[in-house]
Amino acid sequence: MNPSSFAEANPAGVPPSFRCLPAGAGVGLKPEHYAAVLATRPRLAFFEIHAENYLGAGGPPHRYLSRIREDYPLSVHGVGLSIGSEEGIDEVHLDRLAGLLLRYQPESFSEHLAWSTHGGAFFNDLLPLPYTQETLDRVCAHIDLIQDRLQRRMLLENPSTYVEFAQSSLSEPEFISAVLKRTGCGLLLDVNNAFVSCTNHHRDPHAYLDALPLSRVGEIHLAGFFEDSDADGALLLIDAHGSAVASAVWDLYAYVLARTGPVATLIEWDNDIPAFGRLVEEAGRADACLAAAVAVA
Amino acid sequence: MSAQSGLYRCEAEFAAALLDADNPYPTGLVAWNGSDPAKRFAVYRNNVVSSLSDALADTFPVTRELVGGEFFRAMAHVFIAKTPPRSPVLAEYGDEFPAFIKGFTPAEGVPYLADVAHLEKLYLNAYHAADALPLDDSAFQAALVRTHALHNARVRLHPSMGILRSSHAVFSLWAAHQGVLDLGTVDPSRAEDVLVIRPHWDVLVLPLRPGAGRFIESLFSGLSFGGSNLAATAEQTEFDLVATLADMIRAGVAVAFDFDEENPTCPHHPPSK
Numbered sequence: 001m002n003p004s005s006f007a008e009a010n011p012a013g014v015p016p017s018f019r020c021l022p023a024g025a026g027v028g029l030k031p032e033h034y035a036a037v038l039a040t041r042p043r044l045a046f047f048e049i050h051a052e053n054y055l056g057a058g059g060p061p062h063r064y065l066s067r068i069r070e071d072y073p074l075s076v077h078g079v080g081l082s083i084g085s086e087e088g089i090d091e092v093h094l095d096r097l098a099g100l101l102l103r104y105q106p107e108s109f110s111e112h113l114a115w116s117t118h119g120g121a122f123f124n125d126l127l128p129l130p131y132t133q134e135t136l137d138r139v140c141a142h143i144d145l146i147q148d149r150l151q152r153r154m155l156l157e158n159p160s161t162y163v164e165f166a167q168s169s170l171s172e173p174e175f176i177s178a179v180l181k182r183t184g185c186g187l188l189l190d191v192n193n194a195f196v197s198c199t200n201h202h203r204d205p206h207a208y209l210d211a212l213p214l215s216r217v218g219e220i221h222l223a224g225f226f227e228d229s230d231a232d233g234a235l236l237l238i239d240a241h242g243s244a245v246a247s248a249v250w251d252l253y254a255y256v257l258a259r260t261g262p263v264a265t266l267i268e269w270d271n272d273i274p275a276f277g278r279l280v281e282e283a284g285r286a287d288a289c290l291a292a293a294v295a296v297a
Numbered sequence: 298m299s300a301q302s303g304l305y306r307c308e309a310e311f312a313a314a315l316l317d318a319d320n321p322y323p324t325g326l327v328a329w330n331g332s333d334p335a336k337r338f339a340v341y342r343n344n345v346v347s348s349l350s351d352a353l354a355d356t357f358p359v360t361r362e363l364v365g366g367e368f369f370r371a372m373a374h375v376f377i378a379k380t381p382p383r384s385p386v387l388a389e390y391g392d393e394f395p396a397f398i399k400g401f402t403p404a405e406g407v408p409y410l411a412d413v414a415h416l417e418k419l420y421l422n423a424y425h426a427a428d429a430l431p432l433d434d435s436a437f438q439a440a441l442v443r444t445h446a447l448h449n450a451r452v453r454l455h456p457s458m459g460i461l462r463s464s465h466a467v468f469s470l471w472a473a474h475q476g477v478l479d480l481g482t483v484d485p486s487r488a489e490d491v492l493v494i495r496p497h498w499d500v501l502v503l504p505l506r507p508g509a510g511r512f513i514e515s516l517f518s519g520l521s522f523g524g525s526n527l528a529a530t531a532e533q534t535e536f537d538l539v540a541t542l543a544d545m546i547r548a549g550v551a552v553a554f555d556f557d558e559e560n561p562t563c564p565h566h567p568p569s570k
Binding site: 057063085086120 | 305307308309311312315316325326327328329330331332333334335336337338340341344345348349352381382383384385386387388423424425426427428456457495498
């Protein structure tokens with residue numbers, strides 16, 4: 001799919017495929033924080049929502065989001081399209097997503113390199129797939145379908161994984177690079193996921209990042225992990241989204257920014273959600289890194 | 298697509314082992330240090346089961362309080378393995394949970410548990426339902442004074458509305474857990490009908506007078522105003538239509554009256570193709 005084929009213009013006159021999030025720090029929008037957001041109107045570059053939380057017909061989620069969207073750029077982040085699924089994309093779900101994007105005209109839409117459905121069941125987790133020619137063809141076909149239906153370029157997020165597959169014939173950066181090249185989609189670089197996966201599979205995170213097409217990064221995610229261990233007692237990091245960003249991940253973030261320049265950056269904190277002020281504070285730390293990246297550039 | 302493809306086999310094995318810990322973990326998993334992949338695979342199994350169990354706990358907080366967190370979690374695990382979500386929209390997950398609870402033998406000692414869960418699902422449905430402007434007091438009254446036409450009129454109800462008619466004190470039990478009623482004063486075996494609705498911002502949970510549940514359910518099923526009144530009176534001789542209508546106005550239950558002579562072809566329901 002050639003990205004330039006997304007020619008359809010939106011009411012603002014800018015084709016959706018060419019809009020992007022501002023290169024500042026944003027946070028995930030949580031119902032717990034609706035009132036605080038409206039009361040404090042914090043200086044944040046954008047808010048991100050999980051698409052699946054806003055697919056109801058009406059009610060408070062839409063009312064709050066509509067108000068907040070008036071004042072802030074918006075990123076819609078899907079967690080249920082199951083792009084890696086062998087069973088194909090759920091067209092009903094894709095249509096509902098298309099309706100959501102039409103309604104809110106977000107600056108960005110992103111999804112995961114993972115699968116989450118099988119046999120009609122939804123597992124509510126981002127499950128890993130082997131990296132082979134077969135899965136590459138499947139993922140590319142699904143992203144083509146999604147970008148065609150949504151009439152926009154999407155961002156694909158690198159996963160946190162806990163196992164690898166003996167049958168994989170491509171490395172994760174090779175796989176992701178090929179998907180980006182073939183579909184024209186951009187990269188949502190989750191730096192925490194990169195750190196988690198590289199730790200779990202005993203790889204060098206810098207080499208991992210260097211092997212990715214960093215010029216295609218449209219957004220960065222930062223989050224906290226949880227420390228566990230595998231059957232032999234080796235460190236196993238879990239992508240838990242329930243704590244502050246680890247210092248090793250901040251270091252890796254700076255390493256990325258030195259190569260990409262400033263990029264829209266999200267603080268993800270989905271479990272044990274802190275007071276809104278704490279979240280804004282964490283975003284402030286990302287903003288400081290972004291400012292440093294500008295200074296260097 | 299080919300059911301024999303490597304990807305299909307891989308996902309099928311993975312999926313089967315996620316929901317049933319008795320199934321072996323998938324073949325072909327490796328770890329850099331040669332450690333047993335079962336422990337690593339268990340991270341996925343735990344993510345799936347605990348995140349779905351948390352989702353159910355969010356939707357059914359009073360149900361959870363009634364049986365305690367540990368019991369609820371065990372019950373949720375059985376339900377999840379049997380009835381995983383069919384959609385990634387988790388607000389739509391759990392419609393079958395009340396019926397599951399009804400048949401869940403270990404919960405037999407709490408006979409009202411299934412109905413409390415049903416009430417909580419109606420609450421979530423109302424929260425996410427389509428928005429609609431209810432008839433205000435004067436518009437409702439204006440419809441009621443058209444006494445000749447009223448008997449055959451149909452009343453369109455708010456899209457967020459749900460009714461639960463229970464043989465247990467489902468409203469009182471729910472209210473006690475919101476802190477608005479003393480649980481010690483609740484007789485769980487008293488039958489109660491409940492209305493759940495979100496006319497504007499907030500979801501309202503309201504107890505219904507005798508017969509009101511039947512009246513509103515009849516209207517919802519498409520029965521005329523007069524027919525619904527007859528049905529309610531037949532069920533409950535003490536059915537108080539005037540008081541029920543006043544309750545309905547306050548709760549914002551009606552969004553429109555359709556009078557036959559205005560709408561002979563019923564334009565609100567276009568003929569099916």
